[in-house]
Amino acid sequence: MRLIFLGSPGVGKGTQGHLISEYLSIPTISTGEVLREAVSNQTELGKKAQYAMEQGELVSDDLVTAIIADYLKPFSEGSGYLLDGFPRNINQANVLDNILSANGNQIDKVVLFTLPDDVLLRRLTGRRTCSKTGEILNIYFSSKEKLQACLDLGGTLIQRKDDQEEIISNRISVYKSETFPLINYYEEKNLLVKVNAESPVAMVHQELLSSLNLNCMS
Ligand code: AMP
Numbered sequence: 001m002r003l004i005f006l007g008s009p010g011v012g013k014g015t016q017g018h019l020i021s022e023y024l025s026i027p028t029i030s031t032g033e034v035l036r037e038a039v040s041n042q043t044e045l046g047k048k049a050q051y052a053m054e055q056g057e058l059v060s061d062d063l064v065t066a067i068i069a070d071y072l073k074p075f076s077e078g079s080g081y082l083l084d085g086f087p088r089n090i091n092q093a094n095v096l097d098n099i100l101s102a103n104g105n106q107i108d109k110v111v112l113f114t115l116p117d118d119v120l121l122r123r124l125t126g127r128r129t130c131s132k133t134g135e136i137l138n139i140y141f142s143s144k145e146k147l148q149a150c151l152d153l154g155g156t157l158i159q160r161k162d163d164q165e166e167i168i169s170n171r172i173s174v175y176k177s178e179t180f181p182l183i184n185y186y187e188e189k190n191l192l193v194k195v196n197a198e199s200p201v202a203m204v205h206q207e208l209l210s211s212l213n214l215n216c217m218s
Helices: 013-024 031-040 044-055 061-075 090-102 117-126 144-152 165-179 181-188 201-211
Strands: 002-006 028-030 081-084 109-114 127-130 136-138 192-196
Touching: 002 013, 002 181, 013 028, 013 081, 013 201, 028 031, 028 061, 031 044, 031 061, 031 081, 044 061, 044 165, 061 081, 061 090, 090 181, 109 181, 109 201, 117 127, 117 136, 117 165, 136 144, 165 181, 181 192, 192 201
Parallel strands: 002 081, 002 109, 028 081, 109 192
Antiparallel strands: 127 136
């Protein structure tokens, strides 16, 4: 199954992505993760992407579509993949369509995760990564025990640079201006399903399975 996850930053695409990837045994290709790794290793790609990422802007289409073309190559055959964070605008969607049709492939479903703005803000401003385990936690929503467990392991709770408040508001406005048009784009292709991302993680996962008609496999 070839899937795209759409939705504002902070809506929980990464968390749901890990679960569905495992469930379907398909890889997740997250342009954000690829770029963050490139920045932390200070590769050529990372150096080019760093400034835009730190400002909450989109990295140039040329860089991102080259990454996707490269990552998709080995998966033109096989059981599929999940694209998390790509495409992010209409131009990227067109490039993706061209790559897919050149391989005789198509997207099966595009999942749009939705959340009210106030919840979104707390998800983003509260998001932390445990430096020891890599687990994604939230100072507002994770239990005290979970937060403490990270500290007890000798870890610290790290905030992504682009999760700081002024950068977050830019990321959300970039999402609204650049990525919103994709909702119509995929609705017109009859590929869009919507999932309310406000419930606890396990419930959202169940809703996601239903929206993909996968309940019978659980
Ligand atoms: P994410 O982890 O998906 O929120 O992505 C983090 C950052 O990486 C974004 O704010 C952008 O700067 C950059 N990025 C990720 N995916 C893309 C994309 N498809 N197009 C342009 N920039 C992207």
